[in-house]
Amino acid sequence: xxxxxxxxxxxxxxxxxxxxxxxxxxxxxxxxxxxxxxxxxxxxxxxxxxxxxxxxxxxxxxxxxxxxxxxxxxxxxxxxxxxxxxxxxxxxxxxxxxxxxxxxxxxxxxxxxxxxxxxxxxxxxxxxxxxxxxxxxxxxxxxxxxxxxxxxxxxxxxxxxxxxxxxxxxxxxxxxxxxxxxxxxxxxxxxxxxxxxxxxxxxxxxxxxxxxxxxxxxxxxxxxxxxxxxxxxxxxxxxxxxxxxxxxxxxxxxxxxxxxxxxxxxxxxxxxxxxxxxxxxxxxxxxxxxxxxxxxxxxxxxxxxxxxxxxxxxxxxxxxxxxxxxxxxxxxxxxxxxxxxxxxxxxxx
Amino acid sequence: xxxxxxxxxxxxxxxxxxxxxxxxxxxxxxxxxxxxxxxxxxxxxxxxxxxxxxxxxxxxxxxxxxxxxxxxxxxxxxxxxxxxxxxxxxxxxxxxxxxxxxxxxxxxxxxxxxxxxxxxxxxxxxxxxxxxxxxxxxxxxxxxxxxxxxxxxxxxxxxxxxxxxxxxxxxxxxxxxxxxxxxxxxxxxxxxxxxxxxxxxxxxxxxxxxxxxxxxxxxxxxxxxxxxxxxxxxxxxxxxxxxxxxxxxxxxxxxxxxxxxxxxxxxxxxxxxxxxxxxxxxxxxxxxxxxxxxxxxxxxxxxxxxxxxxxxxxxxxxxx
Numbered sequence: 001x002x003x004x005x006x007x008x009x010x011x012x013x014x015x016x017x018x019x020x021x022x023x024x025x026x027x028x029x030x031x032x033x034x035x036x037x038x039x040x041x042x043x044x045x046x047x048x049x050x051x052x053x054x055x056x057x058x059x060x061x062x063x064x065x066x067x068x069x070x071x072x073x074x075x076x077x078x079x080x081x082x083x084x085x086x087x088x089x090x091x092x093x094x095x096x097x098x099x100x101x102x103x104x105x106x107x108x109x110x111x112x113x114x115x116x117x118x119x120x121x122x123x124x125x126x127x128x129x130x131x132x133x134x135x136x137x138x139x140x141x142x143x144x145x146x147x148x149x150x151x152x153x154x155x156x157x158x159x160x161x162x163x164x165x166x167x168x169x170x171x172x173x174x175x176x177x178x179x180x181x182x183x184x185x186x187x188x189x190x191x192x193x194x195x196x197x198x199x200x201x202x203x204x205x206x207x208x209x210x211x212x213x214x215x216x217x218x219x220x221x222x223x224x225x226x227x228x229x230x231x232x233x234x235x236x237x238x239x240x241x242x243x244x245x246x247x248x249x250x251x252x253x254x255x256x257x258x259x260x261x262x263x264x265x266x267x268x269x270x271x272x273x274x275x276x277x278x279x280x281x282x283x284x285x286x287x288x289x290x291x292x293x294x295x296x297x298x299x300x301x302x303x304x305x306x307x308x309x310x311x312x313x314x315x316x317x318x319x320x321x322x323x324x325x326x327x328x329x330x331x332x333x334x335x336x337x338x339x340x341x342x343x344x345x346x347x348x349x
Numbered sequence: 350x351x352x353x354x355x356x357x358x359x360x361x362x363x364x365x366x367x368x369x370x371x372x373x374x375x376x377x378x379x380x381x382x383x384x385x386x387x388x389x390x391x392x393x394x395x396x397x398x399x400x401x402x403x404x405x406x407x408x409x410x411x412x413x414x415x416x417x418x419x420x421x422x423x424x425x426x427x428x429x430x431x432x433x434x435x436x437x438x439x440x441x442x443x444x445x446x447x448x449x450x451x452x453x454x455x456x457x458x459x460x461x462x463x464x465x466x467x468x469x470x471x472x473x474x475x476x477x478x479x480x481x482x483x484x485x486x487x488x489x490x491x492x493x494x495x496x497x498x499x500x501x502x503x504x505x506x507x508x509x510x511x512x513x514x515x516x517x518x519x520x521x522x523x524x525x526x527x528x529x530x531x532x533x534x535x536x537x538x539x540x541x542x543x544x545x546x547x548x549x550x551x552x553x554x555x556x557x558x559x560x561x562x563x564x565x566x567x568x569x570x571x572x573x574x575x576x577x578x579x580x581x582x583x584x585x586x587x588x589x590x591x592x593x594x595x596x597x598x599x600x601x602x603x604x605x606x607x608x609x610x611x612x613x614x615x616x617x618x619x620x621x622x623x624x625x626x627x628x629x630x631x632x633x634x635x636x637x638x639x640x641x642x643x644x645x646x647x648x649x650x651x652x653x654x655x656x657x658x659x660x661x662x663x664x665x666x667x668x669x
Contacts, residue, residue: 030556040585046555053548149387149669150543150572152602163583239543239576241602245385246542291552297509297538 008274015263015278018311022282023047026289033292042165046288048173054284055172056081056231056248060255061262061276062176062183063113063224068259070220071200071268072120072127077255079138080112080228081248085236086145089153098157106229112138113225117218135252142244152241162237172234176277179227184273193271196220200268254283261311282311375634376406377627378426379435383414387600388620389437390668392462396435396623403627416440420447427454433630435623436472437461448472457633461622464643473633474640476626478618480513483648484520484569486616487595490650491565492528494593494613500564503553504536505546505577507569514538517569517597534562539573546573550580560586565593571603571615578611589613589653599651600669604661607653617649620667 009016026046027033036045060077067074087108091101112134119130145151153159164171187193198206199213207213228248236242260266261282262275286307290300313319377400384390393409400407408431410422416439426434427450434451436458438444448471451458460475491502504521507514518536525531535553539546546568554560560581566588568574574596581588588594588611596603599617606612629640651660 032555040583044584046552049551049555053551148384148390150602163579235544239547239579241543243543243572246540246544287548288552291537291549292556294535294537294556296536297506300509300538 008272012263012272012275012278014315015261015275015282018261018314019278019282019285022285022289022307026285026292029289030292038168041168042170043168046292048170050281050284050288051173052170053288054280055176056235056251057254057258057283058176058277058280059179059227059231059234060224060251061258061280062180062273063220063227064252064255064259065262065264065271065273065276066183066187066196066220067127067224068256068264068266069196069200069268069271070217071203072217072220073131073256073266074116074221074224075128075131075252076112076116076134076138077224077228077231078248078250078252079135079142080109080225081232081235081251082142082242082244083112083138083145084109084229084232085242085247086142086151086244088158088233089151089236089242090145092153092155092158093151098155101158102161102233105233106226109225109227109229109232110222111225112228113222114218116225117221120221121214121217139244142242142247146242146244148244150241150243154240158233159237159240162234162239172238175230175234179230180273180277183223187273197269197271200271255280257308258283261308261315263315283308374404375433375630376408376429376431377433377435377630378408378410378422378429378431379623380410380412380419380422380426380437382412382419382437382439384411385414387669388598388618391620391664392437392622394668395621396461399621399623399627403631405627412439414439416443423447423451423458427451427456430454431456432634433473434458435461435626437622438463438465441466445471457630459626459630461626469642474626474629474642474644476622476629476644476646478646478648480516481520481523482645483597483616483618484517484522485524486520486648486650487517487567487597487614488521488524490614490616490652491567491593491595492525492531495531495564497530498564500531501534501557501562502531502565502567503550503557503563504533505539505549505566505568505573506536507538507541507573509538511541514569521567533567539568539576541570541572543572543576546576547580548576549573550577551584554580554584554586560584560592563592565595568594568596571596571598571600574612574615575602575606578606582611587611599649599660599664601661601664604651604657604664607651607657608661610653612653614650614652617647617651619646619649622646 033046036043036047064074084105088101088105091104116131116134119125120127161171166174195211195216198211199216203213232248235247258279259276262272262279264271264275286304290303379396381393382389397407412418412422419439423434434456438460444465444467448458448467452471457473459473462477464475464477506518537549539549557563566577568577574594578588578594581592586592594612595614597616597618599615603612603615625644625646629644632638
């Protein structure tokens with residue numbers, strides 16, 4: 001266990017280093033960035049904001065990681081967020097109780113996911129096209145549900161999901177960490193994760209070896225829909241209203257970016273949920289850092305792009321190979337300088 | 350259920366559109382952009398109301414954000430021989446040809462809410478709001494409110510590069526230019542949405558000593574202000590008292606916030622563009638009075654003193 005933890009950390013070292021550098025940059029720009037205080041019964045500080053504001057991207061990234069691990073992609077998650085936010089707001093305002101509202105909202109997300117999954121698993125449509133359908137249609141569906149307005153609500157229970165505090169921690173943070181733990185444990189402490197990777201590496205081979213590929217595909221897209229439903233509920237509860245036009249807008253791209261920054265390959269196969277979550281936090285740290293910096297808004301997207309390009313370049317196979325080469329050369333050079341005794345030293349360790 | 354209601358509503362609306370009132374003394378075609386925002390929906394509702402009150406037969410065409418559809422609609426209005434055309438143009442260019450056709454058919458065209466790049470003899474008049482003036486009214490209100498006290502303002506801009514964001518910023522800055530005590534300390538885009546308004550306000554509060562150094566918030570639209578108000582509350586401050594809140598648009602939800610004492614003022618971007626347009630058309634039809642080429646709508650200031658709950662009730666059914 002300890003060894004696997006260490007190898008996992010080693011694999012994520014570039015991501016964690018990138019996050020650390022970005023946080024350090026933020027601290028340099030905004031004094032008091034790392035300050036966390038306890039006020040009004042909650043933890044308060046920029047780091048908490050990053051965890052809190054990053055919740056929707058982190059949640060989407062969890063589902064997206066598994067979908068991408070099967071060599072798929074889910075473009076519809078932003079639109080599913082809008083649909084689910086609208087569903088939650090419509091149900092609560094028309095008098096349903098909180099448990100019924102939440103259950104139906106999550107069910108809506110799962111149904112959206114199953115729709116995508118069915119198109120991919122049974123009809124064999126390419127995932128990017130299959131999920132594009134709901135991405136385009138989804139906002140229309142959400143607008144039908146809200147009747148084209150920002151549907152506001154005042155139910156304290158539902159609002160709690162988005163801006164409530166549990167043991168001093170904002171509710172969205174609690175939710176994404178809990179779901180990440182649950183999904184992470186489920187895929188790593190059972191064969192599920194390996195089976196998902198098998199589908200991603202070679203779907204046909206996996207099928208011929210007896211893996212239930214159709215069921216697995218349905219399940220990962222349903223999970224992606226489920227995560228989007230929670231993210232959508234959080235986004236709506238946060239502003240006490242369902243905004244069909246803007247809820248989750250372009251967030252599918254942030255989620256995919258989080259997965260990629262997290263070191264996962266879009267070609268499927270091996271995946272790391274922790275990596276994606278670190279990726280999501282990197283994106284949100286950049287966003288929050290830009291807001292704190294006080295630069296004119298015209299720079300926002302440019303700064304974000306420059307940082308992300310830098311991270312991706314450092315992560316690219318070419319520069320990794322180069323860095324590894326430089327590292328080996330330097331360490332062998334230092335060993336030579338130390339007295340040309342590499343062999344016994346290596347045996348001792 | 351809701352979807353069903355919407356569908357039935359849409360069907361009923363479609364039915365209404367095809368019926369023509371025989372008693373009407375003027376038939377006007379209205380080419381609307383679509384219903385991309387609550388404000389536009391309210392504009393559509395008010396245009397229909399205004400037409401009904403004046404006994405004008407309104408033919409309504411929703412272009413679903415496409416210029417192509419608008420041009421088709423205008424051609425069909427010309428073919429039907431309407432007395433006038435109202436046009437809310439989706440883009441600024443590409444209108445010359447179809448407006449020539451309307452001119453040849455001697456049908457006056459009135460532009461609503463946006464202007465176009467075309468020779469101004471192709472249309473009768475344009476009814477629009479002055480975005481710079483809106484920002485000016487908001488800034489003026491703040492200047493009057495704080496008097497000589499030192500005031501640090503944070504600004505939530507609209508979508509970067511959009512004309513409302515540019516002009517509303519410019520107008521506000523003009524209004525506070527003569528007041529050295531009022532200073533914009535932070536300005537960032539909130540993309541005109543509640544979510545971004547809240548997120549950006551959270552960072553403003555962190556950056557400005559927990560919000561203690563902020564005296565007022567100026568938001569380019571009400572939705573961002575509504576989001577920011579929640580951020581202020583969650584930071585343990587009182588919006589409307591600890592931090593003054595002034596924004597633009599006058600959508601119903603901001604009136605609820607004003608009634609609760611959480612917002613201080615809003616400048617109305619009136620959805621009633623059709624009223625002044627019909628006034629001008631009626632005069633033009635009666636004795637040929639040419640209206641000015643630009644009719645500026647009123648940018649009315651609403652504060653907590655204006656019975657916000659009453660305004661909310663009036664506005665909430667307009668389709669915002």
